[in-house]
Amino acid sequence: MPHLRSRRRLALAVPVVLSLTASLGFLPSVASAAPPTARAARAADGPTLAYLVNTGTDRATVASVRKAIAAAGGSVVVTYDRIGVFVVHSANPDFGRRIRAVRGVQSAGASRTAPLGAAGTTDEGAVQVLSRAEAAKLTKSAAAGQEPLEADQWDLRAIGADKAARIDPGSRRVTVGVIDTGVDDTHPDIAPNFSASQSANCVSGKADTTYGAWRPVDADHYHGTHVAGEIAAARNGIGVAGVAPGVKVASITVAQPDANQLFYPESVVCAFVFAADHGIEVTNNSYYVDPWQYNCMDDPDQRAIVDAVDRAQLYAQRKGTLNVAAAGNSGDDLDSDALVDASSPDDSTPTTRTVDPHECFDVPTQLPGVVTVSATGVTGAKSYYSSYGKGVVDVAAPGGDKFRIPDTPSRNGRILSTLPNDQYGFLQGTSMASPHVAAVAALLKSAHPHATPAQLRALLKAEADNPGCPSAPYDGDGDGVVDATCVGGKRVNGFYGFGIVNALRAVK
Structure with a gap:
């Protein structure tokens, strides 16, 4: 699936345009x-x-x-x-x-290493498409009041989203912008809640609002449609349900249209500015900005990327938009002293480098004010692939875990949601955890329409359930090797931040 990485918290500084510039040592x-x-x-x-x-x-x-x-x-x-x-x-x-x-130039640099039009490389994960026979079996398993495929949506029940929908499914005055590979708004589960007037294609760096420009170019660009369904699939007797089935969802396409689906920084700058200027209350960002897994401040090109995207996302915050992002699927401790980046630049020839996570930043997830999300499986434990780190992760949410098997008809520990061409399928990743948090934030915004992004962040943390660090050594994939060490206590720790978000509390 499209690249997902992680972030460390930077101090929020003002004024907006120069905040990151000042905090990271930019000099005009x-x-x-x-x-x-x-x-x-x-x-x-x-x-x-x-x-x-x-x-x-x-x-x-x-x-x-x-x-x-x-x-x-x-x-x-x-x-x-x-x-x-x-x-x-x-x-x-x-x-x-x-x-x-x-x-007057404060930073400047190339946003990619490959010439315009050149393709890079990416590690594309496979989706498990739900077959017609499996869907029919699920439909028979649906309980009264459930959507036809909801029996397999253990993630909704894990955060109380099924119960929350009966109290308040969210307001149609709230829109979540999916900054991603495009959304198939013709899908019957997405169409009822889709906002065309708040959607665009930002691939070129300039917003194209031509009708339908926001759609994925083909079925292989399925990631954004899956994310959109997790957030706001309608409770309409068709397929699945979203965490916030009453809010609207918009598509801001940023992925390159080729098979590599890279998310370049100029596209993401366009997306944040477009979201801010079109009244989008929450954005979901299940990616890292290509071509650098981490952007190091001693490199002028990478410094310019951090500066530009930060200006855009802070502009969105100032206009009232909360930005939510995935922590990453590398399983890294993002509060460590050093990390190995073997995939950058991913649009030309990668080289292995060791980076200091205090000087080299994941974008946009490591930017000030962005809500960082780690992933959990059906048991509530950190997913084996999820990145983590005390002071890095804000909250956690279901992202799926193939090693944690739920008591559901398909017994699939991944997340079931919508796919292009009226299909459904399973995916796992912090990509899937982030939209759960974006949707809960939309429920909170529905209940508290005047809440600022900072207040929504505080509410997400305050209403989360923190399982605390595990008492036994963490072996996420069950191979007998300790994979991670959780640091912190019951209130806040490196695996879950302030805890797993709770949709039911958001609507009460």
Whole structure:
């Protein structure tokens, strides 16, 4: 499935546009660029790359940087003036160095290592599609008041979402934006709650609101549809139910349309700004921004990625949007001193590097104010693959675990939800845990319509159930080897943060 990684908490700083810049040691450039020579201005003897150029937000700075971009051989794709971010294409191999020397530019760098249009590599997980025969069997197993396939949705019962729906399924005034591979809004379980007016395709870095542009390009781009169903599949006598079946769901597509489905930073910047400007109350982010698993601040390109995406997500927070993200499927302790990144850059040739998680950041999950979610299985224990870390994970939620078998008709420990082309299937991952939290946040927003993102984060934590660290050594996959060590106590710890979210408490 699309890449999922983790985050560490950064201190939330103000003002919004410069908060991460200040906290991570960004210093605005004060040197003026030397006047470009005609030869340098025409330089275009390299592959065309995408760049992010981050500046001050005053009109004079934006205008002068725009001229400097052209002089350095760049063409502006889109400008997000309110946050001081330019998305630029350039074939000048010296573009990044030259633009970083321009007065008013605070950070700038390439957003990818491969030329535009080139494909990278990815580790795509397989979905288990529910067959017609299995679906028929499930339908016969449904109890009174359940959706036809709900007998297999152990995850709803684990957080009280089935009971919560009888009290308050959520408000249609609340929308969760699925920033992902696209959502098949024609699916009968999604169509009743889909908001086309709040949906777009942001792949290019500029929002395309053409009708249907938000849909997945093919059935292999199933991830976003699965996520959307977990959040808001309608209780309409068809298929499955979502955690918040009364709220609306929107699709903001950011995955590249090829088989690798990479999520580049300019697409994600566009998505956060679009969500903020279109009244989306909660976003779900079940991915990490490609091509870097971690973005290290001593690299100018990676620094620019962190800066740009942070400006966008903080802008969304300021406009009232809560951003929820998956912690990652690497099983790493994100509060450790060092992590091994063997997959970056994933759009060209990866190399193995050891990174300091205090200096190299997962984006967007490691950004200020983002709710970080670890995954649990049917027993409530941390899923074997889920990343963790005290002070990193905020809350936990069902994400599935193939080693923890539920007492359900299919006996499948993964999460059942919607797939494109009117299908259903099982997936596991922190990708699946994050939408459970986004949906509970939507229930909280429905009950407390004036709550700010910070207040919603606090409510998620306050109403969670924390099982505490396990008393025995943790062996998630049952191979006899200790896989992780939980640090902390009953109130907050590295496996669950403040605990597993509770939908029933959210509506009471």
